[in-house]
Amino acid sequence: MSKILITGYSGFVGGHLLNALGTLENVNLLGRSTPPKCHRHLKASIDPHSDYSSVLEGVDAVVHIAARVHVMSDTAENPLEEFRLVNTAGTLNLARQAAAAGVKRFVFVSSIKVNGESTTERQAYSVLDKPSPEDPYGVSKAEAEEQLLALSKEIGIEVVIIRPPLVYGEGVKANFASLMKLVGKGLPLPFRAINKNKRSLVSVYNLVDLIKVCIDHPNAAGQVFLVSDGEDVSTAEMVAMMAKVQEKPNLSIPIPSWCFKMAGKLFSKEDIVDRLTGSLQVDISHTKNTLSWCPPYSMEHGFRLACKQKK
Known part of the structure; x- marks a missing residue:
């Protein structure tokens, strides 16, 4: 087994990856919290200046998950520069040090936001599409990807990039968890008529499986991979599945999509409404x-585990 360094191990995706690896004898960790078990660990942030050499020695592959994450309401004076410090400059600092330490492969968990925000009235995003990020988080990830691939050509470290859409599973938070809880309360929700859009999601179990493959698969080097469960769903279908896995009646009522779009314009929330009524495939x-x-787990499997929230 390859010796691996994982960043972001205390987060949602990183925690699931750590659990899925089983044996942890060959795993080093980099992050701001102290791990619950005894690993070789460096308590540090991802930034342009920190020294990571103590956890890079003897490592074959880095799985870089840590990031300054996208938030709906960013209070930073210059959000783009704050994202760039961690997601772009910090990532490149880690990758350069990894290459200098003899690390063979650098697996970078990026984001579908590099491609854009919506595929409404267009084809699904593919790896052949030119990056078109629309927010500071997506821009910082796109710039990191570009610079990592250039670094790979410059000094030979193998770079693998994975762009997930919305990731869900046990322990998920934010909007997915909130909607799951609302459905679980048996409340009548106004989503039954939002049945023409299609959204790609990926369970953390399928994402982790792909990450494990990318650590040492010979064909992965130098590639960009999009990932999903392979089952795209409308908002109405997603709510119906949430009801099914919680053994609750689906009480959604048919409010037309145009009502949501009108409300979005009135309250300047078009971006939120598009995530609800639009497509992202x-x-x-x-x-x-x-x-x-192929994704080894069904979407229903991921939804069932997502409703078993960690305390």
Whole structure:
């Protein structure tokens, strides 16, 4: 087994990856919290100046998950520069040090936001599309990808990039968890008529499986991979599945999509409404063909575990 360094191990995706690896003898950790078990660990942030050499020695592959994450209401005076400090400059600092330490492969968990925000009235995003990020988080991730690939050509470290859409599973927070709880209360929700859009999601279990494949698969080097469960759903279908896995009646009522869009314009919340009524699909054919990989878990499996929230 390859010796691995994981960043962001205390977060949602990183925690699931750590659990899925089983044996942790060959795992080093980099992060701001102290791990519950005894690993070689460096307590540090991802930034342009920190020294990570103590946890890079003897490592074969880095799985870089840590990031300054996207938030709906950012209070920073210059959000883009704050994102760049961590997600772009910090990532490049880590990658350069990894290459200097002899690390063979750098797996970067990026974001579908590099492609854009919506596929409403267009085809699904693919790896062939030109990056078109629309917010500071997406820009910082796109710049990191570009600079990592350039670094790979410059000094030879193998770079693998994974762009997930919304990730869910046990322990998920934010809007997905809130909607799951509302459905679980048996409340009548106004989403039954939002049945024409399509959204790609990825369970953390499928994402972790792909990350594990990318750590040492010979075809992964130098590639960008989009990932999803392979089952795109409308908002109405998503709510119906949330009701099913919680054994609750689906009490959604048919409020037309135009009502949501009108409310979005009135209250300047068009972006939120588009996430609810619009589409965001990804084409994972390149991932499947290049790696001979298919999502091993169904969307229903992920939804069932997502409703079992950690305390």
